[in-house]
Amino acid sequence: MDGDDFEIADFLPYMLNRAAEATGQGFSRHYKDRYGMLRTEWRVLFHLGRYGPMTASAICARADLHKTKVSRAVAALESRRHVAREVQEEDRRNATLCLTRSGAAIYADLTEEARRYDDRLAARLTREEARILRSCLARLAERGT
Amino acid sequence: MDGDDFEIADFLPYMLNRAAEATGQGFSRHYKDRYGMLRTEWRVLFHLGRYGPMTASAICARADLHKTKVSRAVAALESRRHVAREVQEEDRRNATLCLTRSGAAIYADLTEEARRYDDRLAARLTREEARILRSCLARLAERGT
DNA sequence: GGATATTGGTTGGAAATGTAACCAACAAGC
DNA sequence: GCTTGTTGGTTACATTTCCAACCAATATCC
Numbered sequence: 001m002d003g004d005d006f007e008i009a010d011f012l013p014y015m016l017n018r019a020a021e022a023t024g025q026g027f028s029r030h031y032k033d034r035y036g037m038l039r040t041e042w043r044v045l046f047h048l049g050r051y052g053p054m055t056a057s058a059i060c061a062r063a064d065l066h067k068t069k070v071s072r073a074v075a076a077l078e079s080r081r082h083v084a085r086e087v088q089e090e091d092r093r094n095a096t097l098c099l100t101r102s103g104a105a106i107y108a109d110l111t112e113e114a115r116r117y118d119d120r121l122a123a124r125l126t127r128e129e130a131r132i133l134r135s136c137l138a139r140l141a142e143r144g145t
Numbered sequence: 146m147d148g149d150d151f152e153i154a155d156f157l158p159y160m161l162n163r164a165a166e167a168t169g170q171g172f173s174r175h176y177k178d179r180y181g182m183l184r185t186e187w188r189v190l191f192h193l194g195r196y197g198p199m200t201a202s203a204i205c206a207r208a209d210l211h212k213t214k215v216s217r218a219v220a221a222l223e224s225r226r227h228v229a230r231e232v233q234e235e236d237r238r239n240a241t242l243c244l245t246r247s248g249a250a251i252y253a254d255l256t257e258e259a260r261r262y263d264d265r266l267a268a269r270l271t272r273e274e275a276r277i278l279r280s281c282l283a284r285l286a287e288r289g290t
Numbered sequence: 291g292g293a294t295a296t297t298g299g300t301t302g303g304a305a306a307t308g309t310a311a312c313c314a315a316c317a318a319g320c
Numbered sequence: 321g322c323t324t325g326t327t328g329g330t331t332a333c334a335t336t337t338c339c340a341a342c343c344a345a346t347a348t349c350c
Contacts, residue, residue: 010263010279011259011263012168012263012266012267012278012279013165013168013169013171013262013263013266014188015279015282015283015286016161016164016165016168016169016282017165018209018282018286019161019165019281019282019283019285019286020158020161020162020164020165020166021165022285022286022287022288023157023158023161023285024158024161024162026158026288026289027158038306040306043159055328055329056328056329057327057328057329064163066307066308066309067328067329067330068307068308068309068329068330068331069306069307070329071328071329071330071331072306072307072330074329075330091315091316091327091328092314092315093314093315093327093328093329094315094327094328094329095328095329114156117158118155118156118157118158121157121285122157124281124284124285125281125284129280129281132274132277132278132281133157133277133278133281134155134157134160135274136164136270136274136275136277137160137161137163137164138160138164139269139270140164140167140168140269141160141163142167143167143170143171144171183335183336185336185337200298200299201298201299202297202298202299211337211338211339212298212299212300213299213300213301213337213338213339214336214337214338215299216298216299216301217300217336217337219299220300236297236298236345236346237344237345237346238297238298238299238344238346239297239299239345240298240299
């Protein structure tokens with residue numbers, strides 16, 4: 001069409017998107033097929049399991065998720081009794097969320113899967129490449145530009 | 146919660162997702178705010194601009210997009226007169242799509258923006274890191290595991 | 291020359307997401 | 321104590337996306 005050689009295949013947002021989609025979809029069967037969870041739900045569950053009980057807004061901040069997404073994910077997890085909420089007495093707007101026994105079991109299972117999955121992905125890269133990749137991704141994830 | 150130290154922050158699908166979202170959102174204002182386009186539309190437009198006229202299914206294959214997304218994106222672009230379709234006589238199911246003059250102008254503009262945007266992103270990395278990053282992303286984008 | 295696939299593409303309805311408006315609990319100003 | 325603002329969180333509605341069914345044109349089989 002024109003003389004230049006800009007390839008969308010080399011456009012970083014596009015490459016990142018493809019890689020994210022391919023790897024994310026590969027892992028999704030673990031939480032989707034096995035537990036009927038959505039990605040946001042898995043993410044919320046993970047944060048509670050990894051960092052312990054916290055409020056919804058703390059999850060928003062840590063996971064960089066919008067509060068409506070967290071609200072809905074928590075509602076779904078709660079309805080399936082994977083998380084429980086306890087309203088705080090000193091400020092009744094806040095509710096501390098935590099995993100129930102079944103939530104903790106799922107967390108343990110999925111975390112183990114995630115570790116294995118991550119290892120399989122990293123196996124496509126050399127150790128040094130993986131290190132650089134993570135470092136680049138962390139920088140690119142910062143907003144701005 | 147338990148004794149291990151698996152960090153979701155190091156889980157590759159998660160890191161990829163964050164980086165893809167951050168960079169993708171940064172660029173979206175160019176096609177969204179300026180032309181009211183959706184990401185899929187920009188992608189379709191790009192493919193037609195970069196690789197020349199082709200059928201919808203060719204776009205599906207090249208861009209790795211589902212046919213319903215392409216169908217709707219084409220419909221939207223067509224209604225704004227940025228692409229035109231020409232039914233092929235030898236097989237009337239097929240229609241060759243191509244950019245109109247206005248579509249080509251948008252392509253030229255957005256391509257130029259994309260190049261600049263990509264440069265700004267790459268500026269956060271050394272030349273060698275950028276090379277390795279692209280190489281890793283290409284490998285991770287391959288399905289399977 | 292029909293029945294039966296197959297293919298290119300569209301459409302309809304359910305699920306998910308984004309945005310903004312909303313509500314209830316608390317905090318501050320006066 | 322009563323208006324005014326903030327904050328944590330939910331809800332409503334519009335927009336997107338996903339999946340499956342669909343339609344029309346061609347190819348295939350007999």
